[in-house]
Amino acid sequence: MAVVVIGVAGVLFATTASGGPNAPLAPKPPAAQVTYTPAIAATDVDPHTKAAVTATGGKIVEVKLTSEKGGDVEGKISPDGTRWEASGPLRYGATYQWLGAVEDPDGTRAPLQGIFTTKAPTKTVRGTLNIGDGRTVGIAAPIRIQFNAHVDDRAAVEKALKVTTPTPIEGSWGWLPDEGGGSRVDYRPKDYWPANTQVKVEADLEGVDYGGGAVGAADVSSTFTIGRAQIVKADVNSFRMIVLRDGKQVMDLPASYGLGADPERNTRSGIHVVTEKFTDKRMVSERYRYDVMEKWAVRISNNGEFIHANPVSAAAQGSSNVTHGCVNLSIDNARAYYDTALYGDPVEVTGTPVQLGPKDGDIWDWTVPWAQWKTMSALD
Numbered sequence: 411m412a413v414v415v416i417g418v419a420g421v422l423f424a425t426t427a428s429g430g431p432n433a434p435l436a437p438k439p440p441a442a443q444v445t446y447t448p449a450i451a452a453t454d455v456d457p458h459t460k461a462a463v464t465a466t467g468g469k470i471v472e473v474k475l476t477s478e479k480g481g482d483v484e485g486k487i488s489p490d491g492t493r494w495e496a497s498g499p500l501r502y503g504a505t506y507q508w509l510g511a512v513e514d515p516d517g518t519r520a521p522l523q524g525i526f527t528t529k530a531p532t533k534t535v536r537g538t539l540n541i542g543d544g545r546t547v548g549i550a551a552p553i554r555i556q557f558n559a560h561v562d563d564r565a566a567v568e569k570a571l572k573v574t575t576p577t578p579i580e581g582s583w584g585w586l587p588d589e590g591g592g593s594r595v596d597y598r599p600k601d602y603w604p605a606n607t608q609v610k611v612e613a614d615l616e617g618v619d620y621g622g623g624a625v626g627a628a629d630v631s632s633t634f635t636i637g638r639a640q641i642v643k644a645d646v647n648s649f650r651m652i653v654l655r656d657g658k659q660v661m662d663l664p665a666s667y668g669l670g671a672d673p674e675r676n677t678r679s680g681i682h683v684v685t686e687k688f689t690d691k692r693m694v695s696e697r698y699r700y701d702v703m704e705k706w707a708v709r710i711s712n713n714g715e716f717i718h719a720n721p722v723s724a725a726a727q728g729s730s731n732v733t734h735g736c737v738n739l740s741i742d743n744a745r746a747y748y749d750t751a752l753y754g755d756p757v758e759v760t761g762t763p764v765q766l767g768p769k770d771g772d773i774w775d776w777t778v779p780w781a782q783w784k785t786m787s788a789l790d
Contacts, residue, residue, distance in 0.1 A: 441520065442468020442512045450508075450524035457504075457528045457619060461485070461496040465512045470494050473510035473522055477501065479617045499566075501617035502531040502625045532623035535559045535592070537615055539632050541753075546637040549602040550683045551754025552775045553611050555630070557592035562621030564593070564788035570626070572612045573597055579604070584775070584786030587768065598775045598783065602756065605639040605656060637752055642717075644737060646670075646677055646761040649728050651717070651737060653747065660750075663743045664728025666720075668735040673764055675734050680766030681776035682710035682757040687748055691718065698734055706744035710737075710757045712771030717757070719744035 443466040448455045461475055461483060469491035475483040483506070484498035500506065510522035540554040541547055553573065561567055568583055581599040588594070603609070610633045615626030643652040646667040653661035668677040691707035693700070693714075707718035713735070720738040727738055739747065756776065759766070766777050775783070784790055 441518070442466065442514050444468075444512055444520075444522065446508065446524060446526075448526045450526065452526040454529040455500070455526055457500040457502050459500065461500060461506070462493060463508065463510075463522060464493045466492070468492075468512045468514050470522075471511050471513050471519065473508070475506055475508055477504040477506045479504040499619060500528050502528055502619065504528050504617065531625040533559070533625075534627040535561065535620055535624050536627040537613060537630055539611065539613070539630050541611075541632055541634050543632050543634065545632075545634045546752065547634060548684060548752045548754030548756065549605060549636055549639050549641075550681065550756035550776060551603070551636070552683075552773060553597040553609075554594060555613060556590050556594045559592045559624065560588055561593040562624070563619060564595070566618055567595070567615065567620065567626075568788045570614045570618050571595075571597075572614075574610045574612075575607055577604075577607075579607075582784045582787050583789075584778070584783050585788060586786075589771075596773075596775050600780050602639070602641075603636040605636060607636040609634055609636060636754075640750060640752070640755050642747075642755065642757040644677070644757055644759045646679075646731055646759065648761075649730065651739065651747075653750070655750075661743075661747065663739055663747065666723045666726040666728075666733050666738040667731040667759075668733050668762070670731055670762070676762045676764040677715060677731075677733075677735050677737065677759055678711065678713070678764050678766035678770060679759050679762045680774075682715065682759060682766060683773040683776065684751050684753055684755040684757065685709050685712075685772060686753070687751055689748075691716065695734065700734075705741060706739075706748040708748055708751045711766060711773075713769075715770075717744070717747060717751075 445464045447462045448459055463473060470487050473494045480501045483496045485494055485496040487494045505525055505527045507525045508522045511519045513519050536558050537555045564585055571583060579599050581597055583595050583597045585595050612631045614629050616629045618626040639656050641654045649665060651663045651665040652659060669675040687708040691704050693702055693704055705719040707716045709716050715735050717737040719741040723732055723738040724740060726732045766774055768774055
């Protein structure tokens with residue numbers, strides 16, 4: 411029979427029944443020591459801190475860092491199993507919990523546990539989508555997220571955005587100059603949207619770090635439908651306005667465009683997009699001294715260009731261009747077109763030397779060549 415006694419200097423020896431010493435026994439290794447970054451129970455942690463856990467004298471066998479905001483933090487265990495480090499960001503104003511286990515050399519496991527909290531943001535920024543759930547829009551409609559303040563970290567925002575369609579469509583986000591009180595980002599496909607396509611946009615922006623202490627206020631999303639493919643062909647030198655629907659001509663209307671002799675009155679060439687329409691619209695110009703109400707007005711840019719009825723120019727419709735930049739039609743023809751127009755329908759104006767561009771405001775996305783548009787992404 412053997413018993414265990416403590417030898418000199420604390421060395422363990424096994425002895426036989428006769429009392430003779432045998433080989434010394436190895437001491438039990440110490441338990442693994444775990445170090446957390448940030449420290450357990452830390453508060454007001456900077457979200458830019460790289461979260462990590464390190465095991466000394468043991469190995470990490472599983473680990474999860476999770477919060478009620480944003481779910482699990484992405485990360486990876488080192489090849490030797492002694493360290494886990496986050497690869498994903500932390501969020502402002504969140505409580506994080508460690509879960510998992512470390513293993514001692516003898517196979518004994520101990521839990522990873524503890525919490526810490528990150529500091530609250532100094533500012534929350536809200537994003538608003540231009541197309542609501544259930545809407546039907548035209549084939550040139552961009553998806554726009556308008557923010558109510560400037561966004562510094564545009565790449566972080568873009569990583570949180572997702573557009574899906576039943577059949578993959580090539581498209582890209584592009585950041586436009588700040589307007590409307592903050593930053594704005596548009597998504598457009600390379601070519602017009604295919605007709606009758608369902609589009610889902612998801613912007614998981616809540617808690618996303620926008621930079622400068624600002625974070626996203628809330629997630630936004632929408633599922634909408636691209637309607638029929640209606641395109642207006644507006645060649646100013648033809649004095650006609652052609653409407654195509656799903657590839658077939660459905661209207662050929664006498665029209666008068668902007669006066670060619672005055673560049674300020676030229677109808678801009680380029681792809682315009684229908685944004686809103688009015689049964690009655692007051693139109694005012696101090697420069698040209700008019701203040702009138704016009705019927706069946708469809709806005710196609712933010713520089714004052716509409717397709718609308720104007721009996722005053724009836725004699726010129728179909729034969730000459732005399733307007734201040736709008737597309738003038740008869741009352742009956744303007745009503746007929748108005749009834750078919752959807753937000754997002756393209757109006758392709760050709761034949762003038764003045765091009766539609768950023769200074770005309772609102773939607774000028776289609777005036778940018780595709781290769782250039784892609785460079786407007788923060789992830790390009």
